[in-house]
Amino acid sequence: MSLPEFFQNLTLDLKNKFAASILEISDYQGDVLITVSINSIIDVLTFLKNEHRFIYLCDMVAADRFTSKDRFEVIYNIISLKAQKRLFIKTRCSEDNPTMPTATSIWPSANWHEREAFDMFGIQFDGHPDLRRLFLPEDFDYYPLRKEFPLLGIPGSLPLPSTTPDSKA
Amino acid sequence: MGLEAALGDGYLTTKIDTLVNWGRSNAVWPMPMGLACCGIEMMAFAGPKYDVSRFGSEVFRFSPRQSDLMIVAGWCTYKMAHAVRRIWDQMPDPKWCIAMGACASTGGMHRSYGVVQGVDNFLPVDAYVSGCPPRPDAVIHALMNIQEKIKTQHTVLLDD
Numbered sequence: 627m628s629l630p631e632f633f634q635n636l637t638l639d640l641k642n643k644f645a646a647s648i649l650e651i652s653d654y655q656g657d658v659l660i661t662v663s664i665n666s667i668i669d670v671l672t673f674l675k676n677e678h679r680f681i682y683l684c685d686m687v688a689a690d691r692f693t694s695k696d697r698f699e700v701i702y703n704i705i706s707l708k709a710q711k712r713l714f715i716k717t718r719c720s721e722d723n724p725t726m727p728t729a730t731s732i733w734p735s736a737n738w739h740e741r742e743a744f745d746m747f748g749i750q751f752d753g754h755p756d757l758r759r760l761f762l763p764e765d766f767d768y769y770p771l772r773k774e775f776p777l778l779g780i781p782g783s784l785p786l787p788s789t790t791p792d793s794k795a
Numbered sequence: 796m797g798l799e800a801a802l803g804d805g806y807l808t809t810k811i812d813t814l815v816n817w818g819r820s821n822a823v824w825p826m827p828m829g830l831a832c833c834g835i836e837m838m839a840f841a842g843p844k845y846d847v848s849r850f851g852s853e854v855f856r857f858s859p860r861q862s863d864l865m866i867v868a869g870w871c872t873y874k875m876a877h878a879v880r881r882i883w884d885q886m887p888d889p890k891w892c893i894a895m896g897a898c899a900s901t902g903g904m905h906r907s908y909g910v911v912q913g914v915d916n917f918l919p920v921d922a923y924v925s926g927c928p929p930r931p932d933a934v935i936h937a938l939m940n941i942q943e944k945i946k947t948q949h950t951v952l953l954d955d
Contacts (some may be wrong), residue, residue, distance in 0.1 A: 762909075770908050779908025784873040787880035787915050 632711055633658045636678060644670055659714040667717040668727045671702065675732055680704040680713060686729065686739035687748045692773040697721040698749055702729065719749065728754040748773035812878045812949055819863070819889070820945040821851040826862035826886060829880060831869025833928040834856065840931035850938055859885040864941065866915045866934070870898035870905045880917050881889040889950070893937050897927045 629651075630710035637651050638662070646762035647666035652659050662670045674680040679784065685703040705712050719726055728751040731734040740751045741760040751757055759766065768783060770774055829837055840847055847853050856862045861883045871879060883892070894914050897903035902912035902922040914920060921936035921944060 755821065756866045776910070777906060777908070778912070784909070786873065789880070791915055 629653060629658060629687070633708055633713075634684045636713075639677070640670065641792075643673065644655045657712060657714055659716060662717070664717050664719055664726065667715070668679065668729070668732070671704075671715065671729055671732050674704065674713070678706060679708040680706045681709055683729070683733035683735050683739075684712070686736055686743070688743035688749055688771075690771060690773050691718075691748060698724050698747055700743065700749065702728055724748055725752055727752050730754055747771075748772070804842060813949065815950060816831065816946050816948065820942040822854075823850070823852045823864045823891070823941065823945070824854045824856050824862050825852055826859055826865045826882065827855050827857070828865055828867045828882070829869060830867065830871055830875060831898065833899065834929055836928040837866055837868045837895065837934065841932045844930040845935060847935060847938065850935065850942065852938055859883070860887065862886050863889070864891045864938075865918070866893045866895050867899045867918065867920075868895040868928075871911045871914050872909050873911055874909075876911050876917055878912075879914070883918055888946075891921045891941050891944070892936065893922045893941070894918075894920050895924045895934060895937070896929055897925065900925070901904035903927060 633653075635657075637648075637660070638646055644666055645664070646742065647663040647670065648660060649659040649663055650659075652661075678757065679750075682705040683702065684705045687703070689699045691697055691699055696718060697714055699718045702715040702717075704714065704715065708760070717726070724747070728740060728750055730740065730751075731753070737756065738760060740749075740754055741756070741758060743749050743755055744751060745759045745761055746769060762770070763784070766783060768780060770779070787795050827834070827837060829835075839845060841938070842851055852864070859865075863886070865879075865883055865886065867879065883890075892914075894900045898905055899914050900920075902910055902929070906912070911917070913935055922940050924933050924937045926933055926944075
């Protein structure tokens, strides 16, 4: 694997500083993906923002890998406007304790992305200022993008309007 | 002009039902409920090329209180269903409903937890239109079916 010079310097820098936390470095279709241990994800992201000018959180998505170990994955899609480079940072958490530290202190725009991940996958973001559901009703009991959730939903979990609005009942 | 000249000093007998239904069926004012891409075809249905004013339905009213026919055009989520039903309940009787397109009729390709699988789950639909989206002709056909339905219904009870 030969990365472009910018990413070679960057990964070298990361390895020097967070040697034990960098689990995997790969590239796919010209994009660089770095898997980071969950314990130091905030340190790595802060370092990337402050030292390598990745000031723009382009997107942040979650994924259900449906594995017995490290089931949920959160992927940060960050951009350095100065270097005109995009970088993907991944981190994983387990099914038993789907908890991640929040990135809202680094990029405030992570607020709604994390709310969406919470809404769809039930991942808790520690320290999030306003962790409510984004799309689904507050009293909805399920996380629809988890793999075990049926495609057509749970019957009766979302209410339909009354078809007899004039009745007393 | 017109009828008076043709009839001269004559008169015309009819039933009040027939007269009322003739009036109603030729002035079916739609309530546009364009929820997705079918809404674009619904606009073409009202536009000059297909010219639904030939059928008396060109008056798209954006107030449910002035409408007779709701055209649900597009996929409807559970969240939107409450708004659609509320608008439907504000329309004065008699009223009719067209489920336009595959999504409004059955959920179509949106086999998902968030989309109502057919608006007939919460609305009394009179005419279903197939297609994704249907051509404006097909919506005119549904409108004509509804006109037939109006013409054959009995609303005024005969005195015994």
